[in-house]
Amino acid sequence: MRAARWVVSRIAGGAFVLWAVATLIFFALRMIPGDPAEAILGGPGSQASAEALAQVRRDYGLDQPVIVQYLTAMGRLVTGDLGTSYALKMGVADLIGQQLWNTLSLTVLALVVAWGLALALAVWASRGGGLGTRVGSAMEVVAAAVPHFWLAAILILLFSSTLGWLPPISTGGPLGLILPVVTLAVPLAGFLGQVMRESLIDALEAPFALSARARGETENGVRWRHAIRHAALPAISLSGWAFGSLLSGAVVVETVFARPGLGRTLLNAVTIRDIPVVTGVALVSALAFILVTIATDAIDRIADPRLATS
Amino acid sequence: MSHAQAPVPGLSAASGRVQPRTRNRTNAAELGAAAVLLFLVAAAIFPHLLSSFDPLGINPAKAFSAPSSSHWFGTDESGRDIYSRVIYGTGQSLLIGVTATAIGMGLALVLGVLGGIGSRSVDFAVTRLNEVLFALPGLLLALVFIAIVGPGVVTSTIAVGLSTAPGYARIIRSQIRAVRGSAYVEAATVLGRRPVTILARHVLPNAVAPVFVLATLGVGQAIVWASSLSYLGLGAVPPAAEWGAMLSAGRTYIGTAWWMTVFPGAFIVLTAGAATVLGRSLQARTRQENR
Numbered sequence: 001m002r003a004a005r006w007v008v009s010r011i012a013g014g015a016f017v018l019w020a021v022a023t024l025i026f027f028a029l030r031m032i033p034g035d036p037a038e039a040i041l042g043g044p045g046s047q048a049s050a051e052a053l054a055q056v057r058r059d060y061g062l063d064q065p066v067i068v069q070y071l072t073a074m075g076r077l078v079t080g081d082l083g084t085s086y087a088l089k090m091g092v093a094d095l096i097g098q099q100l101w102n103t104l105s106l107t108v109l110a111l112v113v114a115w116g117l118a119l120a121l122a123v124w125a126s127r128g129g130g131l132g133t134r135v136g137s138a139m140e141v142v143a144a145a146v147p148h149f150w151l152a153a154i155l156i157l158l159f160s161s162t163l164g165w166l167p168p169i170s171t172g173g174p175l176g177l178i179l180p181v182v183t184l185a186v187p188l189a190g191f192l193g194q195v196m197r198e199s200l201i202d203a204l205e206a207p208f209a210l211s212a213r214a215r216g217e218t219e220n221g222v223r224w225r226h227a228i229r230h231a232a233l234p235a236i237s238l239s240g241w242a243f244g245s246l247l248s249g250a251v252v253v254e255t256v257f258a259r260p261g262l263g264r265t266l267l268n269a270v271t272i273r274d275i276p277v278v279t280g281v282a283l284v285s286a287l288a289f290i291l292v293t294i295a296t297d298a299i300d301r302i303a304d305p306r307l308a309t310s
Numbered sequence: 311m312s313h314a315q316a317p318v319p320g321l322s323a324a325s326g327r328v329q330p331r332t333r334n335r336t337n338a339a340e341l342g343a344a345a346v347l348l349f350l351v352a353a354a355i356f357p358h359l360l361s362s363f364d365p366l367g368i369n370p371a372k373a374f375s376a377p378s379s380s381h382w383f384g385t386d387e388s389g390r391d392i393y394s395r396v397i398y399g400t401g402q403s404l405l406i407g408v409t410a411t412a413i414g415m416g417l418a419l420v421l422g423v424l425g426g427i428g429s430r431s432v433d434f435a436v437t438r439l440n441e442v443l444f445a446l447p448g449l450l451l452a453l454v455f456i457a458i459v460g461p462g463v464v465t466s467t468i469a470v471g472l473s474t475a476p477g478y479a480r481i482i483r484s485q486i487r488a489v490r491g492s493a494y495v496e497a498a499t500v501l502g503r504r505p506v507t508i509l510a511r512h513v514l515p516n517a518v519a520p521v522f523v524l525a526t527l528g529v530g531q532a533i534v535w536a537s538s539l540s541y542l543g544l545g546a547v548p549p550a551a552e553w554g555a556m557l558s559a560g561r562t563y564i565g566t567a568w569w570m571t572v573f574p575g576a577f578i579v580l581t582a583g584a585a586t587v588l589g590r591s592l593q594a595r596t597r598q599e600n601r
Contacts, residue, residue, distance in 0.1 A: 013441070016438070017438075017441055017442050017445045018445075020438070020439075020442040021442055021445055021446065024442065025454060025458070028458050029458055032458060032459060137339065137587070137590075140586060140590070141583045141586050141587065144527070144530055144531060144534075144582060144583070144586040145530055145534065145578075145579050145580075145581075145582035145583040145585075145586055146534075146579055146582075147534045147537060147538055147541075147575070147578060147579075148538070149538060149541045149557065149575075150557065150571070150575035150578065150579065153557070153560075153561070153564055153571045153572075153575065154571075154572070154575075156564060157564065157568050157571070157572070161564070161565050161568070168564075168565075241447065244447030244448060244450075245447055245448045247447070247448070247450065248447055248448025248449040248450050249448070251449060251450075251453065251542070252449075252538055252541070252542065255542060256561075266450075266453060267453070267542055269457065270453050270454075270456055270457040270461075270544065271461075271543065271544070273457055273460070275457065275458075278453070278454060278457040279454075282446055282450060282454050285446065285450055286445040286446055289445055289446075289447060290445060
């Protein structure tokens with residue numbers, strides 16, 4: 001019963017956030033100077049005729065009062081209609097549908113690789129002493145200070161230009177996926193690994209670890225059978241955030257590796273100010289982020305029953 | 311978040327609780343970070359003293375020269391000296407990072423203080439607004455902002471500030487809530503101090519101080535994000551000697567002129583890395599004093 005109520009309230013909260021994002025973007029657009037009809041016809045440089053502008057205003061409902069436009073737009077959103085791209089003249093939902101899989105496969109793979117790397121690094125760095133501390137700080141600096149675009153460039157220089165092992169562009173095929181996934185995974189692994197290392201160190205000093213040692217468990221046994229679960233918990237909670245940061249990183253990585261996907265679609269739309277596409281990608285990203293956050297919170301509650309009762 | 315509480319060993323030298331071995335090592339990292347930042351500040355204020363070429367002076371005969379004793383970091387497609395451009399770009403890149411962080415902090419202070427001291431309904435509204443901003447994590451919020459307002463150095467700086475605000479706001483809010491529940495605020499209330507006095511004298515100083523330390527870490531992140539936007543062609547544009555813009559120009563020649571990419575990027579990593587190391591030291595030090 002409590003679980004059902006929790007799920008319902010989280011879904012309602014998510015729906016509210018989506019509505020608020022759509023509303024914010026809608027009104028922010030109305031507040032800035034510039035004629036949307038002109039933007040649809042290619043911006044101020046296009047020298048569109050008065051008739052063409054009037055036609056576009058009628059077609060897109062721009063001659064209606066703002067409140068009518070707003071309600072129409074929201075009504076469309078509810079039915080999954082994200083509008084039509086100004087530049088490509090195709091449905092935004094279809095456009096996103098075409099690109100979604102490319103970006104999802106990239107980000108999900110990167111998340112898995114980052115988790116694996118982070119776990120290995122955390123276990124290694126938790127052994128204590130000066131080395132562990134240094135590995136820990138190194139992870140932190142890599143996570144905070146290495147931009148995706150620079151890491152991507154260095155990897156291309158090393159593995160494509162110098163060694164010639166991997167392609168510098170990622171248009172298809174598993175080989176082309178390696179460099180983009182590594183680029184996204186390394187800074188994230190630094191971040192997750194550092195969080196895991198801290199909770200692993202805490203867990204290794206916890207009473208349950210001591211009692212496991214007292215029962216004759218080996219140090220490796222304590223680490224892998226007992227402490228690791230505790231180390232994973234904060235990292236699971238952060239995975240919702242991590243997924244969001246991967247979506248944002250995908251904008252850069254897809255551009256550098258010329259890989260088709262949502263991120264590159266978004267960047268192109270931002271550059272030419274194709275607002276329906278920007279809004280659509282933003283909403284779909286927000287939806288993905290909300291769903292992943294709800295999922296990780298649910299996993300947290302299952303993995304750590306203390307959360308459900310508090 | 312637990313990672314924000316990362317204890318940095320060696321910074322507690324005054325308390326004498328840490329083994330000397332670790333202490334020396336961390337101090338070396340701190341010293342290195344401080345030296346890097348000093349150099350960067352010097353480069354930002356006196357770029358002409360640290361470089362020998364005009365950052366915008368083209369010399370087509372020397373285009374794409376590899377690093378050498380006269381051009382330490384090589385030259386770009388117009389024969390401009392990359393080392394001089396990196397040095398001259400320091401000021402702008404640092405300014406963008408600091409301004410973006412200040413904008414983010416300013417917004418976050420308003421939101422966080424409202425949420426922290428406001429009534430239940432105000433707190434509810436602020437928390438929901440924060441959730442909405444959080445739903446577009448990282449650069450996504452910045453990109454939406456740029457799509458609406460248009461690209462450029464100023465908008466990209468504001469966009470980065472906007473993207474960092476929700477994170478700070480959440481921390482400020484919970485800090486204020488924690489301080490409000492503390493024993494000394496209770497004591498002040500019992501002593502009959504007026505709420506405004508308590509807020510100004512006790513709550514705000516104690517809640518906001520740790521956040522300024524956090525801002526040191528934030529500057530590094532802001533520089534990374536702002537340079538990403540320039541790299542994507544939405545912030546500073548070439549031939550400006552801004553690091554992200556330089557990398558963006560180098561992208562076309564990555565296969566032939568690696569130095570156009572490697573050196574400006576290395577400066578971004580050095581700057582953000584130094585800010586991270588110093589921010590963590592400050593954090594550990596203030597925590598030590600509070601004990």
